[in-house]
Amino acid sequence: MSSIAVARELPPGVHPEPTSFWRKYIFSLDHKVIGKQYLFYALFMLVIGGLLATLVRWQLAWPGRPIAFMGKLAPEGMPNGVMLPEFYNSLFTMHATIMIFFAIMPILIGAFGNFVVPLQIGARDMAFPTLNMLSFWTAVPGAVLIIWSFFVTGGAAAGGWTSYAPLSAVQPRGQTLWLISLLVLGISSLLTAVNFITTVINLRAPGMTFFRLPLTCWALFVTAILLLLALPVLSGAMIMLLFDRVLGTTFFLPKGLIISGQPLTNAGGGQALLWQHLFWFFGHPEVYIMILPAMGITSEILPVFSRKPIFGYRAMAYSILGIAGLGWIVWGHHMFQSGMNPILGTTFMISTMVIAVPSAIKVFNWLGTLWGGSITFTTPMLNALAFVSMFVIGGLSGIFMASTPVDIYIHDTYFIVGHIHYVLFGGSLFGAFAGLYFWYPKMFGRQMSERWGKIHFAITFICFNLVFFPMHFLGMRGMQRRIYDYSQYAHLKGLQPMNQFMTIALFVLGAGQLILVLNFFLSMRRGQRVGPNPWNANTLEWQTSSPPPHENFHETPTVYRGPYEYSAPERGNDDHWPQNEPPSGRGVTAHG
Amino acid sequence: MSSPPRGRAFRVALAALAAAAAPSLASALPFWMRLPEDVSTYGGQIDGLFRLILWITGTIFVVVEALLLFFLFRYRRREGRVPHYTHGSNRLEVFWTIVPAVICVVLALMSRRSWADIKQNMPRDAMNIEVTAEQFAWNIRYPGPDGKLETPDDIVTLNQLHFPVGRAVVVTLHSKDVIHSFFLPEFRVKQDAVPGMSTRIWFEATRVGHWEIACAELCGLGHFRMKGFVTVETPEEFDRWLAETAKEARS
Numbered sequence: 001m002s003s004i005a006v007a008r009e010l011p012p013g014v015h016p017e018p019t020s021f022w023r024k025y026i027f028s029l030d031h032k033v034i035g036k037q038y039l040f041y042a043l044f045m046l047v048i049g050g051l052l053a054t055l056v057r058w059q060l061a062w063p064g065r066p067i068a069f070m071g072k073l074a075p076e077g078m079p080n081g082v083m084l085p086e087f088y089n090s091l092f093t094m095h096a097t098i099m100i101f102f103a104i105m106p107i108l109i110g111a112f113g114n115f116v117v118p119l120q121i122g123a124r125d126m127a128f129p130t131l132n133m134l135s136f137w138t139a140v141p142g143a144v145l146i147i148w149s150f151f152v153t154g155g156a157a158a159g160g161w162t163s164y165a166p167l168s169a170v171q172p173r174g175q176t177l178w179l180i181s182l183l184v185l186g187i188s189s190l191l192t193a194v195n196f197i198t199t200v201i202n203l204r205a206p207g208m209t210f211f212r213l214p215l216t217c218w219a220l221f222v223t224a225i226l227l228l229l230a231l232p233v234l235s236g237a238m239i240m241l242l243f244d245r246v247l248g249t250t251f252f253l254p255k256g257l258i259i260s261g262q263p264l265t266n267a268g269g270g271q272a273l274l275w276q277h278l279f280w281f282f283g284h285p286e287v288y289i290m291i292l293p294a295m296g297i298t299s300e301i302l303p304v305f306s307r308k309p310i311f312g313y314r315a316m317a318y319s320i321l322g323i324a325g326l327g328w329i330v331w332g333h334h335m336f337q338s339g340m341n342p343i344l345g346t347t348f349m350i351s352t353m354v355i356a357v358p359s360a361i362k363v364f365n366w367l368g369t370l371w372g373g374s375i376t377f378t379t380p381m382l383n384a385l386a387f388v389s390m391f392v393i394g395g396l397s398g399i400f401m402a403s404t405p406v407d408i409y410i411h412d413t414y415f416i417v418g419h420i421h422y423v424l425f426g427g428s429l430f431g432a433f434a435g436l437y438f439w440y441p442k443m444f445g446r447q448m449s450e451r452w453g454k455i456h457f458a459i460t461f462i463c464f465n466l467v468f469f470p471m472h473f474l475g476m477r478g479m480q481r482r483i484y485d486y487s488q489y490a491h492l493k494g495l496q497p498m499n500q501f502m503t504i505a506l507f508v509l510g511a512g513q514l515i516l517v518l519n520f521f522l523s524m525r526r527g528q529r530v531g532p533n534p535w536n537a538n539t540l541e542w543q544t545s546s547p548p549p550h551e552n553f554h555e556t557p558t559v560y561r562g563p564y565e566y567s568a569p570e571r572g573n574d575d576h577w578p579q580n581e582p583p584s585g586r587g588v589t590a591h592g
Numbered sequence: 593m594s595s596p597p598r599g600r601a602f603r604v605a606l607a608a609l610a611a612a613a614a615p616s617l618a619s620a621l622p623f624w625m626r627l628p629e630d631v632s633t634y635g636g637q638i639d640g641l642f643r644l645i646l647w648i649t650g651t652i653f654v655v656v657e658a659l660l661l662f663f664l665f666r667y668r669r670r671e672g673r674v675p676h677y678t679h680g681s682n683r684l685e686v687f688w689t690i691v692p693a694v695i696c697v698v699l700a701l702m703s704r705r706s707w708a709d710i711k712q713n714m715p716r717d718a719m720n721i722e723v724t725a726e727q728f729a730w731n732i733r734y735p736g737p738d739g740k741l742e743t744p745d746d747i748v749t750l751n752q753l754h755f756p757v758g759r760a761v762v763v764t765l766h767s768k769d770v771i772h773s774f775f776l777p778e779f780r781v782k783q784d785a786v787p788g789m790s791t792r793i794w795f796e797a798t799r800v801g802h803w804e805i806a807c808a809e810l811c812g813l814g815h816f817r818m819k820g821f822v823t824v825e826t827p828e829e830f831d832r833w834l835a836e837t838a839k840e841a842r843s
Contacts, residue, residue: 086813160810166787167770167812254788258768260727272771272786306667312680337773338784339765339791342711346704353696360692361685363656368684370663372676377668385664392656396649403645403699404707405638409627409780412773412808473624478777480808484816490804491628491777498624567675575675 015129017550027137029129032548034136035115036443039436041136042107043520045143049098050510056091057467059083061496061503063485077155085484089158090174092482094146096161097178100290101185102143104424107432108293109189109227110139113196113220116439119541120214122205122559122580124551127198135191142185149177160482162283165252165275166267169244170259179242186235189227196224205540205580207559211317212579214539214563215310218317219296222324223289230285237278244270251275276338280331288327291391291423292320294431295362298384301434302366304537305381306373307575309564312365319358319365326355336407345404352402359395363388374567374575378535379453383434386461390426394419397472412482415475421468433460433516440520441534445546446527452519459512466505470498536576539563543578558582631803631824632779633760633796637706639780644702648695714794718760721753725765725772725785728814730805734834747838751820753805756830760796773809776822784809797824 018024028034058067066081077087114132118125126132149156154172157163168175200221204213213221240251252275253267303310310316332340332348366388375381397419401407410416441447478491486492486499533542544553557580565577627639667673722733722741732753736745741764755761765774765785772785776795783793805820825833 084813085816089810089813089815158813164771164810167810170770256768257787258726260769270788272788306675307669308675309677309679311678312685315680315685337782338771339786339789342707345711346707349703349707350697350700353700354693356696357689357693361689364684364688365680367656367659367663368680370660370667372678373663373667374669374673374675375664375667377664385660389657389660392653396653399649399696399699400642400645402696403641403703405703405710406642406645408710408782409638409642409777411782412775476627477624478628478775478806480775480806482810482815486816488817488819489806491806494623567677569677 015125027133029125029133030550031114031118031126031129031132032443032552034132035111035113037136038106038110038114038139039443041139041143042103042111043517045098045102045106047513047517048147049095049103050513052091052095052098054506054510055083056088056095057499057503057506059088059091059484060486061500063487074150083484086158087155088484089160089482090150090156093158093160093163093178094150094156097157097182098146099424100161100286101182102146104290104428104432105189106139108290108297108428108435109192109196109220109223110136112216112293112297112432112435112439113192113223115443116435116541117196117199117217117220118203119442119544119548119552120217120539120563121200121203121208122540122553122557123199123203124553124556126195127203128195131191131195135188135195138188138191139185142181142188145177145181145184149174149181152177162279163241163275164272164279165241165244165270166254166257166272168241168275169252170264176242176245179238179245183235183238183242186231186238189231193224193227193231196220197228200224205557205559208540208579209559211314212559212562213317214296215299215313215316215320216293216296218320219292219299222320223292226285226289226292226324226327230282230289233278234282234286237275237282240278241275273335273338273340276335277331280334281328283334284331285324285327287423288323290428291431292323294387294428294435295320295391297431297435297438298366298387299362300539301380301384301438302369302388303564303566304438304535305376305378305384306370307566308369308373309562309566310365311368311371312361313562313564315361316365319361322358322361323355326351326358330355333402333407336401336404337411342404349402349404353399356395356399356402359391363392363395378437379448379450379457380434380438380535382454382457382461383430383437386457387427387430387434390422390430390464393469394422394426397422409478410475412480413475414471414479414481417481418468418471418475421471425464425468430460433457436520438535439541440523440527441530442541442546442548444524444527445529446523447530447534448519448523448527452515456512456515456519459515460509463505463509463512467502467509470502473498538565538576538578540579543580628777630778630780631798631801632776632781633798634706634710635778635780637709641703641706645699648699711793714762714792715760715796718762718794719755720762720764721755722764722766723753723774723785724768725774725807725811725818726768727770727812728807728818730774730818730820732820734837736838745838747834747841749837751805752823753820754823754825754830754833755797756827757797757800757824759827760794762792762794765791765793770811771809772807772811772818775806775808776803777806778803779822782808800824800826800829 015029068081070078071081152173156174157178159168159171243249244251248266250267250270253270255268257264257267329351333352336345437453479486532545540557559579560583567575568577571577720741724731730751732749734747735741738745767785767787774785775782779795781795801824803822807818
């Protein structure tokens, strides 16, 4: 009875601290616990996605060479350890699907978004804690389904992560599980998006105006809006494809299809390109869904370790909005060679060229932030700097395919694969690593080993470039993506040594990630204990104990200034100025 | 193909740019750092744009990364350093908004012209060939003596694309089953073959030789071996080959 009475006194959305193990760690309503749950989930899936990539690269380096133990592990896909083409197609399909939907999105949005946003805006929790729990526990069956799909007859989906119809409509059963898994995961993402948007709009602490929001919050807020608007389009398309597969509809099946010599009797009236339009209408905003949070994290970390305000705060916020707005009118650049009207291609080329501008603005402002600073090279800073330098490559290589004539040649080649990995690994993943090292002390009250963190960084940074930069050369030679055996083609002769080099570099890159895993787990017990604010940062999450108490703050903070007031002249020797410190300097707010 | 003077001037300018941009050491580079040989009339336009973008983005890349490294070195933390307290500069923001915007729009305008030449304006009195893709082969159909496609005297081959040098070829692409992509790397040609659609693309060879058709769009388990063969020959050789192929088909 008393607990009901307590619950009634709490403001909406606030829940009493749980006492049972299940409510505290498993079915938790606490955004901090849910953030950590997403973190473990994403890191686990990151390992799986990485292992799949290793198999793909094995085949590319040594086509047809058996891997003995895989013959036992996957006897259907790799009899006697020799990879079959359909299994190869499953591997890259599932690698991309898992990395995009189950690793990068959950770590950036699920883990950092959940953990950081309520703390940074001075809220006690997310606006809808129960919905938040539901988001995570909807994402779990999504992951179970996608992994299960490896074990059904015919293997996992093998139509590429883009699942172009009609191929995806006539693939074996794994494709159906792929669709159901992503539909389930889509529900989870939608719930998260609604929650983030409501939280940022409604639960900001007194004084936390939109233009005092840390840029991580800006990025995640806009990302949530993109998710909310883009995902239903994908879900709709996937339901249509599912109907084509199981109910005999023909949304994507034109008349007269002959599959394996058999006429597809029910086909007719559908449009193959409709899938691509729907998919990329989602798919291009999706790219920004995966890069904006990492941009936010980078914008957060550079000022802290340069001890300087971010350069052009408003320009940074506006360019996030600009990217998010323009992101809706560029989807056709994935379809220049698809048979879409070439006049439309010109339109999409111009909008695509224009979207390079806000990204350029961000890069220049990051440089401006470093200029004149006092820079320390901590592990989070190194990873954030890697983000900047690698995103420059990923952004610039995008100009090549934005140009329609150049795209004729490099479309569907390894040039595109190189580009996407410079954006998603060089960008998103380095951003995620930066966030992990940066907020780890807040999450676990201890710091990860800086020494091992730097070793991990050096290996990752060097090997990442050794694996992915040569992809541009492969693409220049015309090597098609998604190809099981390139030795078939005269124009690809002589590329095996380079492919072997890349695969060996990937082995080192993968082995280097063991350092991160060990550092991550061992530091929970052995890491150096830290106080509330080990980096001397200004944002609100650092003005409460590490880890924060159940309701985040001992008292609701009031915000007096922007998030990046470092080295303000009026502060004298104190180079930080917490957002919630009253102007007179009274009452330092760090507790615990 | 007659082009307006403006177009020709543009192409000359582009070729000059490309020539200037192409490093004189290009041939000294290892093969994997070069584009494959170019044997089509418009391949030079594509390669020229590629090199132009490579030079522009390469320059930006070097400048940005050099600045980054310089700042990291110059402004590393040292005893007594006081960070420069600033919130930015509107003048700089305007500058680095306008410059990339101008570069991008100019690139888009330059690309637009080549794109129209290659994909929008089909040449007149070209030779017509029909290519129908299926898992995992290319069915290639030539007009018979009547010079028209879709008539009983058509000549059909599997995976053998022959055409004469110095004459524009218009290929009409179809697919029987899933999406494929008709990719001729040395001709800088790529166009998806989509079931239910009919897509036209043209190209013209600048010299005789043997090359390959690759499938560039994932089309199933045999995607990697969906290869065809291109033979470019003199008009006389081509006519002879076509006549022989027609005879074989009749017998």
